[in-house]
Ligand SMILES: C[S@@+](CC[C@H](N)C(=O)[O-])C[C@H]1O[C@@H](n2cnc3c(N)ncnc32)[C@H](O)[C@@H]1O
C-alpha cells in the first residue's frame with residue numbers, strides 16, 4: 001500500500017544533503033541581530049574565486065548534496081552569483097537564494113530565473129518602516145518592499161524571513177498580513193539565535209515569555225484564517241522551551257556550510273568553538289573534510305556526550321542541542337546545551353530571561369553591526 | 381476548517397510549482413525538493429507522482445499501477461487515492477486547471 005514518502009530530515013545516510021555557501025560576509029545592511037561573525041571584515045580579502053566555488057558545488061553534488069543555499073552576508077554583492085546558481089542548477093540542485101534583497105534588480109532577477117534559481121528567501125525586519133529601518137541599521141524598508149513585489153512578479157516561490165525580537169514582536173499580526181498580501185508561500189517568524197551580533201544585543205532583543213505567548217496565539221489565529229494559502233513557521237525560542245533545538249540535526253550529519261574563505265563548517269556558527277580548527281576547501285578535498293577531518297568527527301554521533309545527555313533517553317531527538325550555545329554559555333562545547341532544563345547550567349538561561357524582562361531597555365543601546373569589531377566570544 | 385480534498389477519477393494532477401520532483405541517483409529514489417526541504421519517496425509514491433504529469437487521469441494512473449504491479453485493481457485504487465489525498469494535503473500536487 002502506498003504511504004506518504006518519509007521526510008529525509010533526520011537521516012542523510014551520512015551524506016551532506018544540504019550545503020550552504022556563504023559567498024561573502026560583506027553586506028550593505030547592519031542588522032542588530034546579524035548572526036555573521038563580529039569580525040566579518042577579516043574575510044574580505046580571502047573570498048573564494050568563482051572557479052573555487054564551482055569546485056565546491058560539483059564536489060558536494062557528487063557526495064549526494066541536493067539542496068544548496070547561496071547566502072552571506074549579502075550574496076548579491078558577488079557578480080558571479082548568476083554563474084554559480086547556473087552551475088548548481090545544471091548539476092540538479094534545488095537552488096535557494098538567501099538575500100536581504102538589496103542588490104537585486106529586475107534585470108538580475110530575470111538572469112537568476114534564466115540560470116535556474118528555484119526559490120528566494122528574503123530577509124525582512126518588520127511591517128513598520130521605522131522599526132524595520134532601526135533593526136536593519138540602514139534605511140531599507142521601502143527598497144525591500146519594492147523588491148519583494150518584483151521577486152513575486154518574476155514568479156519565484158518565496159520565504160519571508162523575519163527574525164523576531166522584542167522590537168517587532170508586537171507587529172506580528174501586521175507582518176503576517178503583509179506577507180500574505182505580498183503572496184508569500186512561506187513566512188518564517190524566525191526565532192533569533194543568540195550568537196555574534198545577536199548575542200551582543202541579547203538583553204535588548206530577547207522577547208519576554210508573555211510576548212511570545214501572545215505572538216503564538218496570533219499566529220494560531222492567522223493560520224486558521226489563511227488556511228493553506230501561506231505556511232507560517234513560528235517556534236518558541238529554545239530559551240523558553242526547557243529543551244534545546246535539534247541543532248543542525250546533529251553535528252556533521254546532513255549540513256555543510258562553506259564560509260567565504262573556504263572554511264568548512266558543520267554550521268555557520270561553528271567558529272564560535274575557537275578551539276577547533278576548521279579545514280579549508282583550498283587545502284583538503286570535500287570528501288576528506290566531511291568524512292575524515294577531526295573537526296567534523298568531533299561531535300558526530302553521541303560518543304562525545306557527557307552527563308546528563310549520555311544517559312538521557314531524548315538524545316536521539318535533540319542530539320544534546322547546540323554545541324556553540326553550550327560553549328558560549330557554559331565554557332565547554334561538550335556540555336549539554338544549557339537551554340535544557342536537565343543541564344546543570346540551565347540557570348544561565350533563566351538569568352538571561354530575567355535580565356531581558358527588565359523594562360526600560362532603550363533602542364539607543366543596541367549595537368548595529370559594524371566593521372573593525374574584534375571582540376571574541378567573551379563579548380558578553 | 382476547509383473541507384478535505386476529494387480525489388475524483390477524471391482529475392489530472394500536476395506537481396505544485398514550488399516543488400521539484402525528480403529521480404535522485406544518490407538516494408536510489410524519487411525525491412521532492414522544495415524551499416528548505418527534501419522528501420524521499422518510496423517506490424510506489426515515486427511512481428504515482430511520476431504520473432502527476434498533467435496528462436494522466438487518476439483512473440489511468442490506477443490502470444498503469446495495476447498493470448505495473450500486477451495487482452488487484454481495487455486495492456491499487458484505494459492506495460492511489462489515499463496517496464493523492466495525502467500529497468494534496470501536503471501541497472505537493474494540485475489539480476490541473
Ligand atoms: C545571515 S542572513 C544572510 C543573508 C542575507 N543578508 C539576509 O539577511 O537575508 C541569513 C538569514 O538569517 C536571518 N538571521 C540573521 N541573523 C539571525 C539570527 N541571529 N538568528 C536567526 N536568524 C537570523 C536573516 O533574516 C536571513 O534570513
Ligand code: SF4
Nearest residue numbers: 027029031034073100
Ligand atoms: S542579517 Fe542583515 S546585516 Fe546580516 S547579512 Fe543579512 S542583511 Fe546583512
Ligand code: SF4
Nearest residue numbers: 309312314315320340
Ligand atoms: S539532557 Fe541532553 S540529550 Fe537529554 S534532553 Fe537535555 S540536551 Fe537533550
